[in-house]
Amino acid sequence: MAPLLDRRDLLAATGAWLLAWIGTPRALARPEQQAAFAAAYKDSDGRFGVALLADDGTICARVALPDRGHDIACDRAARRAVAFARRPGYFAVIFDLNRRAEPVTIQAAPGRHFFGHGVFSPDGRLLYATENDFEAARGLIGVYDATDGFRRVGEFDTHGMDPHELLLMPDGRTLAVANGGIETHPDFGRAKLNLATMRPSLVFLDRIHGTLVEKHRLAADLHQLSIRHMAIDGAGRCWFGCQYEGATGDAPPLVGLARPGDAIRLLDLPGKAWAGFGNYVGSVACNRVTDRVAVTSPRGNLLATFDAASGRLVGRKRLNEVCGLAAQAGGFFATTGTGDIRPARGAPGHVNLVWDNHVLRLDG
């Protein structure tokens, strides 16, 4: 495959968008303000970026983005991260967590766009991104060589449409991919083109060979339950959160579990508990120390916590437009569309930013 962009192009693209670090000078970053989380935002002037946040929610630094971002992938060893454009998006911005270099932008390949999520290989050499081959409505994983200017070196099939979040399983080799099942095409913005026939799945892929390991589907009568976000618990199980495209009042289960070798299953909750989630889960996180799983619903204005071992609902917190979520000592760190920052412990914060859907933990 021909290199997508050479270094000169990368520099040109970067220059055109005037990407740069914003805000606090490097010298002011104190050790206790080491960045622990990253999240995409929109500011009050409508500009987009990624913020790095300390454990207590203080913003340590900001990186400008050319347009709206979504999730972030992190190579923790090299202390660098990649912010992906929200779907249908065409850029990814690579930035150094220690601010040793200016951010660099790469573009999606012709005929492809990013879906907003990605993950590094354990050694940090390769970056995997969920992408759309939009003419064929085919889900892809795009593979980028992080040692060579993030050159696109290959792609493989996700065996479903609309791959959204992807995660690396604890074996370091298997990718878990949530195929949301919804056909979109950039000619029609974010319009959903196949709701009557959509067929989401959760697949496990071998990242070395690019092959399908297992494909899991929910029951046929839940074909409008789009599987979109995931987190992996301490037992190596993949928890997933869904968004329902069917009738408003149906309120099906929105959280489930999958693992290679096991049947996929959805969590039962007593009574009408799922009705409070607005048919929409926006983020999933696992805290492997407390053995808790949390999901957020910005439509239901709800942060719900489950006991990972039993699957029991153990907590529900009303939080306006909560979506961003990451594990933190003692619980979960959350952000909201209204600018709130809620660390697991300590005082809540508020900034004049609108937080996007996801928070990435940078240190583990």
Next chain:
Amino acid sequence: MIRPLVLALCLGLALPATAFGEPAPAVAIARAAIDAVIRPGYARLQTAAETLEKDVRALCDAPGPAQLETARAAFRDTALAWASIEMVGFGPVRAQNRLERILFWPDRRGIGLRQVQAILATRDDTATDAAALAQKSVAVQGLGALDYVLYGTGAEELAGADGFRCRYGAAIGANLAKIAADITAGWADNDGIAGQLAEPGPDNALFRDQSEALGEVTDMLIHGLEQLRDVRLNGFLGETPDKDRPKRALLWRAGLTVATIRANLDGLRDLFDKAGFADHLAAEDRWIAASIRFEFAQADGALSDVPERIADTLADAQAREKLAFVRVVSSSLSQLVSEHLTAAYGLTAGFSSLDGD
């Protein structure tokens, strides 16, 4: 600035009514949207679809040019009735794939078109029975399919003696009338979505406070404008004329592309006006309502005299420019609603909860 009442609403205080016994603004807006926009809108769709069924059956019984003209006029009325209410993206229209069964579009890969052509080519008799048709692909049972039946290749046979194509068309009409009746019935039920939207509260599973109910109504404006621009206009209107794709325009065969866009705008403006979004704004926010009305009027004025056939519109530089202008206006409207109107009512614009991310 936010009025104290709405501010209280933002803080999550349950305020079922003001001291004067009037419902709070959010509830008043939700109730007006139901009674003055949604229910009458679906009732109009039902009436139009029932007339459509009747008129297509009359064409089948006595084929001829006049009857074909009548049936086509009924199709136009039904399509416009739908366009004026299609911003309602929740409730009964979302059950049983009703939205896609009324209008499966865009049919980007031509799958629906091929399915309709196959029904016509094989003379699939099960497609002439509305109940059996309702079990088929969503793409063969609604307005898009009927556009092809009434105007597509071979439509001239409708005025002649061959009845299959006509009977398929009548079944589509009956199917649309049934779907519209089911939606109307769903909204008529005060124990259903209408009651939930009109009475938000802690025991209400869908709308637990007033801002959630108001948010749902406001989302109709936001998503309706987004769909107008991203799907209805950008679907065929390129950045430059060489990128235009007239055959990807909605209902281009019937020449209803621009008329449906106008009906979309009419429906959205009606929702803004009749739900009373302007009536509860503080003095310093009233410019928002004035600006929204100004933009709607701009769009309507621009579309008032463009040619019906979209290929003609696109070929005429001045007419095409009017469509491009409406695209700009729809973006302005989106910004006015999703940033300013929502802020005035103490809502955030659903930045993180916009669909499917």
